Amino acid sequence: MRCPFCGNVDxxxxxxxxxxxxxxxxRRRFCPACGGRxxxxxxxQLRDLVVVKSTGRRxxxxxxxxxxxxxxxxxxxxxxxxxxxxxxxxxxxxxxxxGETDIPSKVxxxxxxxxxxxxxxxxYVRFASVYKNFQAADxxxxxxxxxxxxxxxxx
Ligand SMILES: [Zn+2]
Numbered sequence: 001m002r003c004p005f006c007g008n009v010d011x012x013x014x015x016x017x018x019x020x021x022x023x024x025x026x027r028r029r030f031c032p033a034c035g036g037r038x039x040x041x042x043x044x045q046l047r048d049l050v051v052v053k054s055t056g057r058r059x060x061x062x063x064x065x066x067x068x069x070x071x072x073x074x075x076x077x078x079x080x081x082x083x084x085x086x087x088x089x090x091x092x093x094x095x096x097x098x099g100e101t102d103i104p105s106k107v108x109x110x111x112x113x114x115x116x117x118x119x120x121x122x123x124y125v126r127f128a129s130v131y132k133n134f135q136a137a138d139x140x141x142x143x144x145x146x147x148x149x150x151x152x153x154x155x
Contacts, residue, residue, distance in 0.1 A: 003031035073127040
C-alpha cells in the first residue's frame with residue numbers, strides 16, 4: 001500500500017483487527033520512509049458496482065457516500081451505530097445480489113428507502129422528503145447536503 005504522504009510503496013502493517021461492522025478489517029500502517037501513519041480498511045467486494053444516473057452518466061458506486069446519506073437520515077434516532085452499519089452492509093449486499101453490475105441511481109434510492117421504512121419511520125420520512133430532489137439532482141453529494149436532519153427533528 002502506497003504511503004499517502006510521501007508515495008513510498010513499501011509500507012508496513014502494524015496492527016489488523018475487525019472494524020466495528022465486522023465486515024471489514026482495519027489495518028494501521030506505518031511508512032518507514034517518512035514515519036507517516038495511516039489506516040486502511042479491507043472488505044469483501046462481491047462485484048464492482050457502477051451507478052447509472054438518469055443522464056446516462058456512469059460512476060463507480062461509492063459505499064461511503066451511500067452510507068453517509070443513511071447515517072444522516074438516522075441521526076439522533078434511537079438506533080445503535082452497529083445496527084446502522086449492518087443496515088448499510090445489507091443495502092450493499094442487496095445491490096450486489098441484483099445480479100447486475102450497472103445499477104440505476106433510482107434503484108439505489110428505492111432500496112435505501114425500503115430499508116429505512118422497515119427500521120425507522122422518521123429516518124424514512126427524512127430520506128423520502130429529499131428523494132424527489134435527489135432524482136432530479138441525481139447526485140449523492142447534493143443529496144447528502146440537502147438531507148439536513150436539524151429542521152425536521154421531533155424534539
Ligand atoms: Zn511515507
